[in-house]
């Protein structure tokens with residue numbers, strides 16, 4: 001047997017243990033071990049039933065994603081599943097950790113499933129742009145019914161064991177920490193009771209009621225249209241589940257599932273999402289800060305500023321039980337900030353996602369304070385004061401005098417020079433940027449900004465800390481705007497320039513929305529507020545001209561759009577006039593409209609170019625970090641893979657040509673890669 005499998009026999013129950021770290025993915029060696037283990041146990045007459053269990057932190061976490069797109073070596077999953085499902089002795093899957101995707105599909109070819117309460121099961125393939133392609137779409141409806149199967153497969157969320165038991169996804173709960181014993185006991189009971197060898201594939205009771213009801217699938221897709229927009233997988237999932245009900249036999253349904261799976265596997269959307277899966281896990285790796293680098297214990301955190309940003313930052317720590325000293329200048333600001341935090345938690349509790357006691361526990365972790373002196377004993381300070389270099393330097397100078405040695409001094413600046421801020425202290429190696437995105441308690445991106453002198457320990461601590469509070473850390477060097485804000489700037493300014501030339505804001509917004517963003521640039525400006533976005537400078541700009549006419553966006557008089565009482569938007573004639581007037585003033589000729597793909601290229605190629613510069617300058621460690629920053633920081637559609645992956649799919653030579661046609665000089669690295677026929681991403 002392959003070295004990842006081992007067998008033991010206890011009281012007539014054969015236990016096959018698979019140990020394929022880190023997550024027991026069903027790669028070749030795991031599949032071989034399953035094949036060989038089952039051959040051995042079924043041939044052994046002393047074995048009356050088989051328990052399939054995994055060692056390490058989890059049951060099978062799924063097919064090995066890194067094998068996708070390559071020829072699969074035999075035995076493939078289908079072959080292994082055939083062996084398990086047709087075993088002539090009862091097979092019991094014993095689940096801990098997470099049984100996901102191909103992992104849960106493995107459990108579904110067993111005759112029975114038992115799990116510890118902390119386990120989670122599910123079919124998350126949709127998150128990789130796929131569908132469960134090893135029978136999940138055919139077997140799950142047979143245990144939970146069609147509607148529930150659509151929700152589970154289309155939602156892609158892991159289901160906690162208790163809920164899974166209610167659904168019928170598992171048959172029994174084991175005692176926590178006693179999975180092996182309980183699974184063996186369960187197997188013995190099956191043997192004693194001579195329970196029939198029930199194969200999920202033979203069950204009809206749960207799917208029969210759905211037969212002849214094609215509207216179930218259409219309704220499901222319609223109900224989730226917003227969430228599914230742009231994704232290919234949900235449509236195929238609905239078709240595959242429908243096939244489980246409407247096919248003349250199980251095998252026909254399987255054939256249909258396979259075809260729908262293959263179609264997704266070969267799609268750019270899935271390639272992008274699978275790329276993203278690994279990209280997100282790679283951001284934490286910093287080549288010159290290896291995983292064993294010592295880190296600093298963060299027991300108490302200080303946050304300066306209790307406004308929207310500071311409050312949101314504080315919540316991240318309160319959520320994981322870390323006490324926070326929250327500092328403001330006035331009692332009023334402090335009370336207001338703490339009030340907002342409380343209301344946020346209460347709103348969560350109202351939705352049933354927190355108990356009232358938890359609200360109080362988290363609030364009790366806050367120590368309000370009116371002066372920086374209160375930060376003398378914290379292990380990490382995060383400053384979220386007004387974005388002005390003089391103010392920040394002043395704060396850091398004071399922190400240097402107040403904070404204990406060994407405390408990390410972090411700035412949440414979005415654009416300013418971290419090295420200049422660090423230079424205001426005598427301990428620049430302890431200074432780091434922690435750039436949260438708003439709302440800071442929600443957005444998953446955290447740019448960890450490494451100054452020229454930031455120490456490796458501080459970088460390692462920041463990266464670790466980010467994960468502890470549920471963020472995805474992306475390491476950035478010092479430059480104006482770091483990664484996400486910097487690369488997206490040309491997009492915002494480009495949109496303003498573009499409408500002077502002819503395409504209207506609604507045309508631009510539609511092209512960007514159709515590309516996959518939640519909204520276009522002008523819809524976003526109207527939402528955020530023209531005054532907020534800072535368009536009122538000296539030079540005449542569209543935003544500035546609209547603000548002069550008291551059009552501030554949705555909050556006052558409309559902006560680029562007029563809004564009725566139900567917030568329906570129509571392009572504003574005032575905005576049209578302002579655009580025409582500014583074009584005249586700047587001497588820009590109106591060349592008329594543009595096709596959507598030309599609008600997209602015009603606005604997003606410059607983002608790719610800025611990303612290339614960020615890479616070239618070493619601001620980002622790798623192209624995939626830039627994609628993660630764009631996806632998590634700006635909701636760049638994940639199924640395009642982010643700007644750099646998207647550029648690779650478009651073709652770098654085409655991007656270079658497009659940039660030149662716009663009069664933009666492409667970054668050297670971009671030209672070089674285009675010439676060499678290379679890609680930014682794998």
Ligand code: 3H9
Pocket residue numbers: 022023025058061062063064065066077098100101102103105124125128130131132133134136278281282
């Ligand atoms: C599928 O099953 C298709 C079938 O229906 C049909 C087939 C025909 N493969 O996330 P972590 C690596 S699709 C390969 O940091 P955690 C991961 O890259 C699959 N590698 O740990 C990382 O590597 P490294 C459906 C995988 O504790 C390491 O393991 N299943 C896979 O935070 C640790 O991962 C899924 O979509 C994999 N399947 O979370 C589940 N999974 O150390 C995907 C992980 O080198 N996995 N790795 O950076 C997860 O959601 C999480 O990994 C899990 C653990 C919750 C299991």
